[in-house]
Amino acid sequence: MRLWFPGATRQPGPLPGGYWRAGRTRMRAVKIHYTVGIDSAYLGGRYFQILVRRNGEVVAFCPIDAYCWDSGEWNGEGPGIEFEYYPPKDGPPPESILTPEQIASAGPLFRWLHFEHGFPLSYYDAPASRINRGYRGFISHRSLIQKVMHHDWISHAQWARIIGITKPAPAPTVPTDEEDDPMLITFATNNTQLLIMANRYMPLDGPVAYSLAVVQKRAYMTGLNPLAALAVVRDLCPEQFNEEFRRG
Numbered sequence: 001m002r003l004w005f006p007g008a009t010r011q012p013g014p015l016p017g018g019y020w021r022a023g024r025t026r027m028r029a030v031k032i033h034y035t036v037g038i039d040s041a042y043l044g045g046r047y048f049q050i051l052v053r054r055n056g057e058v059v060a061f062c063p064i065d066a067y068c069w070d071s072g073e074w075n076g077e078g079p080g081i082e083f084e085y086y087p088p089k090d091g092p093p094p095e096s097i098l099t100p101e102q103i104a105s106a107g108p109l110f111r112w113l114h115f116e117h118g119f120p121l122s123y124y125d126a127p128a129s130r131i132n133r134g135y136r137g138f139i140s141h142r143s144l145i146q147k148v149m150h151h152d153w154i155s156h157a158q159w160a161r162i163i164g165i166t167k168p169a170p171a172p173t174v175p176t177d178e179e180d181d182p183m184l185i186t187f188a189t190n191n192t193q194l195l196i197m198a199n200r201y202m203p204l205d206g207p208v209a210y211s212l213a214v215v216q217k218r219a220y221m222t223g224l225n226p227l228a229a230l231a232v233v234r235d236l237c238p239e240q241f242n243e244e245f246r247r248g
């Protein structure tokens with residue numbers, strides 16, 4: 001398995017101690033960022049794994065599975081991809097976030113992450129429904145639940161252009177009591193839907209068993225596998241889950 005994207009310029013990071021000085025990530029989620037800067041290469045290798053410059057050049061600072069510090073609680077979930085974008089100079093979002101060159105070179109990069117490393121080609125961007133760790137696929141930084149919130153993202157239209165679909169897939173139906181929820185998901189997997197439900201119905205500081213029953217019932221009603229919900233919930237809050245279910 002190749003740990004360096006073949007299309008990248010390699011520029012080893014600034015810190016001594018080897019690429020895996022802080023370990024390896026779980027390789028579950030690819031976090032999508034923009035830099036809010038003009039030349040951010042000096043940050044790479046410590047704060048993120050890959051930078052895509054305005055001119056489309058892809059720069060890799062360390063092996064794709066090396067631990068970096070791009071997203072707080074989410075650092076260990078997988079690589080961070082930074083798109084160079086400085087709003088005062090480049091123009092307002094979302095149109096100006098990515099140049100055509102960045103879109104063109106992100107295509108092979110994202111497909112490589114999918115085919116070589118198994119990240120599902122799904123993109124989650126829903127700042128009003130931020131989620132916890134456990135999601136598998138690509139996700140915008142502004143959709144992560146962190147102590148320190150961030151606001152960088154790319155649009156669903158840009159995602160669709162990157163991975164080469166001309167028309168975005170319709171968002172899957174997610175049962176919700178909040179009809180005004182702006183959530184949009186393309187290419188969602190069942191597990192993504194279950195995770196979203198789990199995030200919505202799990203009181204993360206309360207008993208798990210009741211919420212799990214709610215998630216499983218809703219999964220069943222929407223044709224998802226209720227047993228899979230168990231695994232998602234266990235993944236989402238392992239300590240509470242183990243505690244409650246060990247007690248029986």
Ligand SMILES: [Zn+2]
Pocket residue numbers: 032033034070141150152
């Ligand atoms: Zn970010």
